[in-house]
Amino acid sequence: MAGDKAGEDNDRHAGLEPFHSDSYDHGTWDNDLDLSPEIDWEKPPVYELVGSGNKMSTTVVAQGDLLTSEKLPTPIPSQLQQKPYTIPNISNSKSPCLNIVIQIVGSRGDVQPFLALGCELQVAGHRVRVATHDIFREFVTESGLEFFPIGGDPSSLMAYMVKNPGIIPKFETIMSGEISQKRKMVYRMLEGCWRSCIEPDSETNVPFVAEVIIANPPSFAHVHCAQALGIPLHLMFTMPWSPTRAFPHPLANIERTDADLRTTNYLSYGLVEMMTWQGLSDIINGWRRKSLSLDPVPMTMGPLIAETLQIPFTYCWSPAFVAKPQDWGNYIDVCGFFFRGEPTYTPDDELDNFLRSGPPPVYIGFGSIVMDDAENMTAILLGAVRACGVRAIISRGWSKLGTGQQDPNILFLGDCPHEWLFKHVSCVVHHGGAGTTACGLLNGRPTTIVPFFGDQAFWGQMIAAARAGPHPIHHRSLNKKNLAEAIQYCLTPEAVNAAADISRKMKAENGVRAAAHSFYSNLPVDAMQCDLLPDEPAVWLYTKSKSKKPLKLSDKAAFILAEHKKIDPKHFKLYQPKPITIENLRWDPVSASTSVLLGVMFNFTVGFSEVFTSPAKAFQSKERGGGGKEAAITFGKGFAKMVGVLPKATLVDFPLALTEGLHHMPRLYGEEVRNHGQVKDWKSGGVVAGKTFGYGFVDGISGTIIKPYKGAKEGGWAGFGKGLGKGVMGLVTGPGAGMFGLFAYPFLGMYKSMAPSASLSPTQRKILLARQVYGSYMARQREYSAQEEGERWDEGTSTLVLEAFERKKANQG
Known part of the structure; x- marks a missing residue:
């Protein structure tokens, strides 16, 4: 009789019973944060140690073979190739109002562009939740968006990346045990991203269930959360992440070989994905089993999920600055930089007096970068500025530059919005974060990039190619002489005119609006719409008879039909508008x-x-x-x-x-x-x-x-x-x-x-509970709103739903 009991349990959970937001057992769910005992946290990365004694280093095993042949199976998307994952919104149907979670891992510069996008989507009527590191709570909520903490320490991540700028950690890092700490941090962030999809707001306790996911690739949880929920996913990023022959992956740091340059560029993306998957596959698959009740991702698919599924991808940079490569498919868009509205800012007396007391200064700042030797960097900056005979504003940043220093021609500055500040400087010197780079170019400021890791060198190379600044100077090669020469070039008419030309082109773009259009055009709107209320998202499937077409229902439509006893809630099932299937990728x-x-x-x-x-x-x-x-x-x-x-x-x-x-x-x-x-x-x-x-x-x-x-x-x-x-x-x-x-x-x-499919997995039960809690909450909110206005609850909508339901029944016979 156990099977009968399970069936009764499923039927009961499939109904629309009046669950409340406090139905969640937060204490039980918090136990999921326990790190999986199946994962070997001390597992060393698959690297080869080279050298001896104090000269030990790490390198990739068989890296040469990968770079001199096309053995790495990275699919090449064609402009006309059918999209296996994306169902474009050909009819241009208006999207229903959705619950959108934006998952971001990274620095403040990674978070900021998504705040502009989130506000754009919020104005269109969507509920937008930004899931990122706890330290950015105030930054997010001040923008008027909902915040959800996923854990992780961005300052620790920045310090790690500065010490290990590529995909291969240094020997000292491996020996220090820091790899284990970062692997545990990744696991907690994966879990935090999943919770952001189904848990209520941590402060207001308002229920939430994600209906679409927008994410940057380093959040890693995105495709797996989307698979568990069966909802659309859209990736967005500020640096190249899709294979192309136009330029190499910014993290690859590959020395040139005898192989064709364009082939090497293309293979670098597969190399980075493969090495990343080797380091994280056991963590991701362990988390998939424990938290999502999903099978492990096959080894052949792990590094290539986004490209193989052709998940829609929007790049947040100016196509006038870096054009879309010709070998990127039609599921990839380059829309422009995401700029938020210029914040209201009034400078304090010290900054205002400094700007008024002389010619426009040079701006120097490294934002969220955490350096080992901030004192030495300060000395280099001061020496270069004095050698050029210019005034300067130096941002203290996370490294606290300039501590204890005083100079009448140099102002050490705390937080100040770049949108305002860059209008008052002559040129900018910074680490090359995408947001800071975009802000400098938008304001027509010649730029010197001092890269530390990631895409920073890429942006420096693009600026040099446009002649809006010198070639990037890696922070380990920086000295007073070459920095002074870079600043002097930025002050030449050639650099000023080149930067002004880029600025004119960028001002003609609206990256946020174009990205929103890219997002909507890749939504499977027809599959997401309720059959009775097209303006509402479908979240339930009513399947009373196998001979009749299932009915897609929103929370509101399902509640009305159940309330009027037109349908039995036990026949409701969770609806997945965009299911994902991850299978083995066969090549030969x-x-x-x-x-x-x-x-x-x-x-x-x-x-x-x-x-x-x-x-x-x-x-x-x-x-x-x-x-x-x-x-x-x-x-x-x-x-x-x-x-x-x-x-x-x-x-x-x-x-x-x-x-x-x-x-x-x-x-x-x-x-x-x-x-x-x-x-x-x-x-x-x-x-x-x-x-x-x-x-x-x-x-x-x-x-x-x-x-x-x-x-x-x-x-x-x-x-x-x-x-x-x-x-x-x-x-x-x-x-x-x-x-x-x-x-x-x-x-x-x-x-x-x-294969057994009747019973719900633990994850499916959680999703079902979250969906019921959300539906019950929304019904109560509508009822309270109607009571305040002295009207019968949603009378017009009820009539509309009931009439549409009867028409559907008549059409199906």
């Missing part, structure tokens, strides 16, 4: 089948070891009673794990790996392949098998004629040869995938049909 049959064999051997070995080790541990444990019983249970589990992998590997995994490896193999040489759909059950398994078989033979045979012809038309005899090679390869891969697919896909469908 050899590597695909090999990875399956290795996985089977690993699982078999783990099970085999548990057959012996787990019972022994059970007998040795003094804390447990009945060691014999515990030993028998653990023996059974180990034996089941050892033997259980073989049937699935033989009937499903291995044939599927061969099929998909053959099917996707043409992608290795730049060809696109057909998408035959997903296998969800035995029925769809047969459909996909039929399509793979039919198209495999048709495309394989026709390709031997079409591909040589197209190749000859585009490249003469050389193109004919390439086309012939592709055609012959397709004659092998297409029919081969079709033959194996006749066996693989039906078995995969049967396996998925037999």
